[in-house]
Amino acid sequence: MQTFAIVILTFLIISTLYRRFWFRRVGDWIVQFLQDAFELELLDALNIYQYGLRENSWLFIFGAVTVCFLVLFRISLSWFVRYFNEIDAALDKLIQGDNKEINLTPEMAPMERKLNALRQTLEKRELESRLSEERKNNLVMYLAHDIRTPLTSVIGYLSLLEEAPDMPMEQKAKYVHITLEKANRLEQLINEFFEITRYNIQEIVLEKEEIDLYYMLLQMLEEFYPLLEEKGNRAVLHSDENVSIYGDPVKLARVFNNILKNAVAYSYRNTQIDIFVEEIYTEAAGVKAAKDFSVNHTELGDTGENEKRQPKTIIITFQNQGKTIPREKLESLFDKFYRMDEARNSNTGGAGLGLAIAKEIVTRHGGIIFAESEKEQIIFRVELPVEG
Known part of the structure; x- marks a missing residue:
């Protein structure tokens, strides 16, 4: 808008000067100058002015327009410089860690919102x-x-x-x-x-292959048997035997190991830990249906409908009975170096990295992991794409 205004203003100034001064004062002054400087007759001076200058007046007008435009443009740059100075000052505040809200002129409202969003993001990352x-x-x-x-x-x-x-x-x-x-x-x-x-x-690098998920979980339960027996707990796997997934077996085993370790550590004595495996199917028409293997999965296999559906997501749920975890602590479970207060005085208290590493592994597989807790029930749920 400012550039457009400069062009219009330049045109008006030049046209005004041309009309008022070029034919009259400037022309008379040039003719008089030629007579005095070269001792010419009036007619000769007029001819020179007419054929030498006036017919080529567009060159002079072009030069005048260029000069006028550059002068006005230079003046308008001061307006732009003011905006750049404001942005520069705002960036200096961000670099210096100034937590005050950034305020710019109304014309810079979009930039102000972005800079304040950046400031909040930097504050959040610094706090984390x-x-x-x-x-x-x-x-x-x-x-x-x-x-x-x-x-x-x-x-x-x-x-x-x-x-x-x-x-x-x-x-x-x-x-x-x-x-x-x-x-x-x-x-x-x-x-x-x-x-x-x-x-x-360490950067987690995945080496994916086809995994027999049922066998992996079953083998893990056998490895945990002594630890479970020590507390009088038992773990039960509710899953179809023909469940497979494409992923990194070592990394996923670590995920389930860390979750089960936490379940054992925070379970009441003489209680049961349940592990449920579900497959989310996608119908040909795009309608999703869940198949729960925790109940009567053999009957579902007899319908023949499963041949028309392919599982898209597998949900592994770990459920145990233990002291209810407060919501504010529940949100921090997957933060690195976070340990529940009870873990500091126990012999099983770890470095607070197990669940943080588990979350990163699940995320790199394209899945999600989260926890819920209410009425002395603790639930960890892992959702993974079947094909990774």
Whole structure:
């Protein structure tokens, strides 16, 4: 708009000057100048003016228009410079970390909204980074403190064994067993230190293949049997035996392992942990239907309708009975270095990376993971595309 106004203004100025001064004052002045400078007769001066200057007046007009336009354009640049100065000042505030709201002139309202959105995004990322670093530092402090306890016990019991070589075999076996338990706990804590470092520098790379999901979950339950037996818990898998998925078997096994580990850690004693596997089907007409293998899946297989449908999504649900997790803590479960307060004083408290890594793995598979908790029920749900 300003450029258009400059063009119109230039045209008006030049046309006004041309009409008022070129034919009269400027023409008379040129003719008089030719008479005085070259001692010409009036008729000769008029001929020179007429054929030499007036017929080529468009060159002079063009030059005048160009000069006038450049002058006016230079003046208009000051308006644009003012806008750039405002943006430059706003960017300086962002660089300096100024949290005050950015205010620009009304003409710059769209840019003002974008800069304020950028400011809020930077503030949010800075806050998340600071909280993550604070959690990490606190976790390192807790782990360092926790390491001292088993290490002191290991040194103490080994010293007793060394000082009393004639100790009764029964008592010696007891001390060796305790020492081994403390050493295993110490190894677990040291591995958690390495886990923190690996999480910061390692990029998760997927190596996908066809996975027998039923067999993977069943094998995982067998591996957890001693831990479940220790608390009097039992885990039950509700799934069809012919469930497969395309993904990274090692990474997905880690996801389910981390979720089940949390389920065992926070379950009430002598309770059941249920694992449900569902397949979401897509009809030919585009209508989706869910097939729940937790109940009577053999009857569904007899209808023959499944041959016309292909599963698109698999939902794996882990459900256990435990203390209800508050909503504000539920939202932080998948943040790295986050641990429930109860975990800090338990022997099973980890580095707070298990669920964060699980979320990243699931996300890289194109799926989602979330948790729910109410009425002393804790549910973790993983949704994964069948074909990855």
